[in-house]
Amino acid sequence: MRVLITVVGHRTEHWTDYFEILATQPGVELTLLLADVSPQTELVLRGSSDGRPGLDCHVVPHLVGEARTGHMASIMFRPGALRHLPLQRPDVVHIIGEAGYLSTRQVLRWSRRRWPGVPVSLYAAQNIVIRFPPPFHWLERRAYESVTHAVPITPAALAVLRTKGFTGAATIVPLGVDTRRFTPAPKPSPDDARFTVGFVGRLEPHKGIQDLLAATEQRDTDLLVVGRGSLTPLVAAAAARRPGRVRLINWVDHEQLPGLLRQMSVLALPSAEIVQRNVVPWVGIPLREQFGRVLVEAMACGVPVVGSDVGEIGHVIGGAGMTFPAGDVPALSTAIATLRGDPALARRLGETGVARAQSEFSWNHAAMTMCEIWRDLATAPAGGNRERKVMTP
Numbered sequence: 001m002r003v004l005i006t007v008v009g010h011r012t013e014h015w016t017d018y019f020e021i022l023a024t025q026p027g028v029e030l031t032l033l034l035a036d037v038s039p040q041t042e043l044v045l046r047g048s049s050d051g052r053p054g055l056d057c058h059v060v061p062h063l064v065g066e067a068r069t070g071h072m073a074s075i076m077f078r079p080g081a082l083r084h085l086p087l088q089r090p091d092v093v094h095i096i097g098e099a100g101y102l103s104t105r106q107v108l109r110w111s112r113r114r115w116p117g118v119p120v121s122l123y124a125a126q127n128i129v130i131r132f133p134p135p136f137h138w139l140e141r142r143a144y145e146s147v148t149h150a151v152p153i154t155p156a157a158l159a160v161l162r163t164k165g166f167t168g169a170a171t172i173v174p175l176g177v178d179t180r181r182f183t184p185a186p187k188p189s190p191d192d193a194r195f196t197v198g199f200v201g202r203l204e205p206h207k208g209i210q211d212l213l214a215a216t217e218q219r220d221t222d223l224l225v226v227g228r229g230s231l232t233p234l235v236a237a238a239a240a241r242r243p244g245r246v247r248l249i250n251w252v253d254h255e256q257l258p259g260l261l262r263q264m265s266v267l268a269l270p271s272a273e274i275v276q277r278n279v280v281p282w283v284g285i286p287l288r289e290q291f292g293r294v295l296v297e298a299m300a301c302g303v304p305v306v307g308s309d310v311g312e313i314g315h316v317i318g319g320a321g322m323t324f325p326a327g328d329v330p331a332l333s334t335a336i337a338t339l340r341g342d343p344a345l346a347r348r349l350g351e352t353g354v355a356r357a358q359s360e361f362s363w364n365h366a367a368m369t370m371c372e373i374w375r376d377l378a379t380a381p382a383g384g385n386r387e388r389k390v391m392t393p
Helices: 015-023 039-049 102-114 136-146 155-163 209-219 232-241 254-261 293-300 313-317 329-341 343-360 363-379
Strands: 002-008 029-035 055-059 062-064 092-096 120-124 149-152 196-200 222-226 246-249 266-269 274-276 285-287 305-308 321-324
Touching (some): 002 015, 002 102, 015 039, 015 055, 015 363, 039 055, 092 102, 092 363, 102 120, 102 136, 120 155, 120 363, 149 155, 149 363, 196 209, 196 254, 196 293, 209 222, 209 232, 209 329, 222 254, 232 246, 254 293, 266 293, 293 305, 293 313, 293 343, 305 329, 313 321, 321 329
Parallel strands (some): 002 092, 029 055, 092 120, 120 149, 196 266, 222 246, 266 305, 305 321
Antiparallel strands (some): 274 285
């Protein structure tokens, strides 16, 4: 079965583990078309495809990039770049990108003209019903007419698809983690253990960095921050004010992340909801956490998690951690103090997280589910495929 996957945008390092696992599925030949991805993503995937007959990788030139507008919706393939690619007819095309993206429109038109009748599956993560201005809402409507099977990552994303008018087949397939790479650390001895609150992600206001700095200082706990962004100077100032207690590590390769997560006693994701105006300045786009992938990466490492009640954070955490009202610094501080003062509770939550990551959020599970969907699409009569639902608690 030949599967062609397109993916765009800078924040794509986490897909590399998934693609490598997909390429090992029996009978699958995977071709990747990448545009405007990070240099690290390109390096890893090119290395993975070397000498592996089941995985082929192409970096496609792009015309408008994410850095110019601040949003992946604006990324466009260079005109003619797709048309000249030396590709065999796939059995399925899978688009990792929302229905309203310019690149999604390009891939749908190109696929329909080059390979009429090939089914298309589409990733979906939007968890808020947003009425986009022209031309984006037209692109969404056209995409919904062309996509054979939608693959939302959460129940909320499925609900948004239905509200916006997508009536086709859909399967919920959550984002995942490579449970071979992200594993728990050996238990530290009591003498060596230091309680460390961790954060991994973009250092931007909507991630709640200011709240986390305040809460950890209130409780006098260590803080390990991994990432970069506009609030990097704020974290650096905290590190200077609390030398040895606050550590700031610039963005790291994905391969280094498990080791850093294992240094944390708890991972915090204190996100808040904001309104973006980086696509067109006169239109405000609400933004809330669509998944919180770092949560499942921490859970797979046996690290209990604490997150705000924004977006899909509570859905992902389930019983593997604690939630608190977004922006409530005392509540975040209390959650941290509870886990520090109750090692048995922290251990139970960590064990629950490992089990949840392995059973619900492993990339291997996602890969097997997607291959079932694609086989159904590839063998279904023209115009038909059956709907499957993979729900997570």
